[in-house]
Amino acid sequence: MSASDNDSSGYRPAVIGVDIGSSFSKAVVLSGGTIISWAILPSVGSYRAVADEVINQALARAGVAAEDIAGVSATGYGAASVASASQSSSDLSCQGRGIAYLFPSARTVVDIGAQFTRAFRLDGAGHVVAFVLSEKCAGGSGRLLAIIARVLQIDLDEMDRLARESKKKVDFTTSCAVFTESEVVSRIAEGESREDIAAGVYRALAAKAQSLVERLKFAPDCALAGGGAKNTSLVKSIEEGVGVDVLVPDEPQLVAALGAALMAEDKVAVGKSRS
């Protein structure tokens, strides 16, 4: 998902999609169906302030003034805090729209977000026709990785790298984040390596994703979205669990913001056709 220049063949009003998530806030500037810039910031402080900041950063990178934006579409937990939004949509619909744009062949999507993991099925037009979510527990979400990385005293990139060097299978027997955390502490005390522990945690989270896909009834192709998909070890574990290669966006965190931007563009187009 790379930025590109505005199309110079004619005026293409820019729009912006904003996804205010519980951990990260994302913005994508779109013009003529092409991504021209994006920004990602941690959701710290107030949603309203971070929404303003992520929009400003994305606009600055695009070289577009706020007054030249034709539409702002918001999604995510903090969607209501995007003061400039002219529309809002559920993050699930935005995820679907974003994935359909990036991978038109995708019919099953696994979204590993900070709040929960979910799987959903798309029709050919990018509409979500069925979805299932993990239970309300950090053990089923991307948050688990951050918790375990903290216990292992490494960052997420390092945890990803270590897991690729795992030599021994270490399994975790619980689906609860708190219990997994204490199990990790026990495994460290037992002398298990960080590499094997990290790989075991990825497998545990991948198993959750796999069970969701099974509940949903899998249909190829399968794509990933959400911050968890940035982690190559987790992606590999999911591929092994589901039994197929999965499609992964370059910036999986941006999928919902991209979908929101596409919806903003739709609205602008409808407005123009009516006028």
Added chain:
Amino acid sequence: MTEEKKPEERKKRRTATEAAGRVGSMTKAMLANVPQAKGEGRPIAYSFICCCYDEIIRAMDITPHWVENYAGICGAKRDAQRFLERAEAENLSRSLCTYALCGLGFDAWREELGGEMPPDAPWGGQVKPDVMLGSGQMLCDPRNKWFQAAQHYMPDVPTYDLNLPWPPYEEDYDYREVQDDYVKYMVAQLRGLVEFLERHTNRKMDWDRLSELVDLTDRTWNLVHEAYELRRAVPTPMGTGDAMNTMVPLSFMMGTQQGYDFFKELYDELQQKIARKEGVIPDEKYRLLWGGGLPSWFALTDFNYFNSKGAVFPAETTYRMVEALYNFDIDFARITDPLEHIAWRWLKFWTCRYDKTRQRPGSHPDVERLIDYIEDYQIDGVVMHEAFSCRSWHVGLIWQLNLLKKIYRDIPSLVLESDIIDISSYNEADTRARIDAFIDTLEAVKSRAG
């Protein structure tokens, strides 16, 4: 990230019907009647809903205190936590039924205060009973342990554990082969209850009165069925949000003239609304089935949120514990013993879909009920609620949903997660994000269907 979070507000839920709007004051009056009865020397029975003893206790002028109802009120008033915490302090596990925990916490607290109500007890609190009537039936497991545990705090209050089984569903046998034995057993159980109550309350059963109340209950069942069937109309005049109010007269006032009159008024009101084409919302887009699970009593405004998205609930399985008796394959007029009448009514309620189920291989009566409602009420999607502390419902919901999709059709569905009264399990933003996503899915499926 909490700086923009507003202080928790108690939003009053909008009801679609005037009848449902009256239920709050009816419930208050019902609860107020319990300490009054106690003061007048009339016996009080801790009671559960759907236990077949409504007419029995009323015929003996015993006043029921519905413990599940009281816990639900504490939950709806967002004032259950202190009683739950009190139960936890008694070493009762938080993973037990939170209705039971709330009630036990309350009882422990009240008895510690020497019989005085805990401070600011919602709607007057629950008084110490004279008897406790448990149930070992298959509906819900805490019902035969709750009152045994309550005896830790009230060792002088006797309890009777009523057992009311019904024949399990099997594809390859007809339950009628064993139904007489089941009824015989249930009648013995009910007779034992009458003897227990006569012994411990010094009241004599008035058998003529009992027969009158059994007849009144029959008529109420039919009336409730007919009123709820009116909700098939498009737009539907009443949703599940209201049904979570009307469950009060349905579950707690059965066998009373007040309960019958309530449903007569509801029936008339629904007919008038249908004549005026007046729906729950002006622009009904999606018709949903509340397919199982008790509601989050503290979050009933979620039904209004569904409404704001164009969704209505014309039907629900929860608390609809009645059927039209004239549709059962039994002539009740030939049964002269009121206890036998009660037993047959119970058995036929639970088995009334067995024959239909056998016609669809691999099906189950619970799923056939979903299918009936989906077809009768023109349902677009199914919503269920997994209340973590309600194990008996939690266990089967996903299974029912999966079986429904396997043997019937892939209907859109949403499973909400929270609890009946434990508000710490609830996240409004998360719940509403799920509802939003579900509405988008319904729209996509409807668009595809053209």
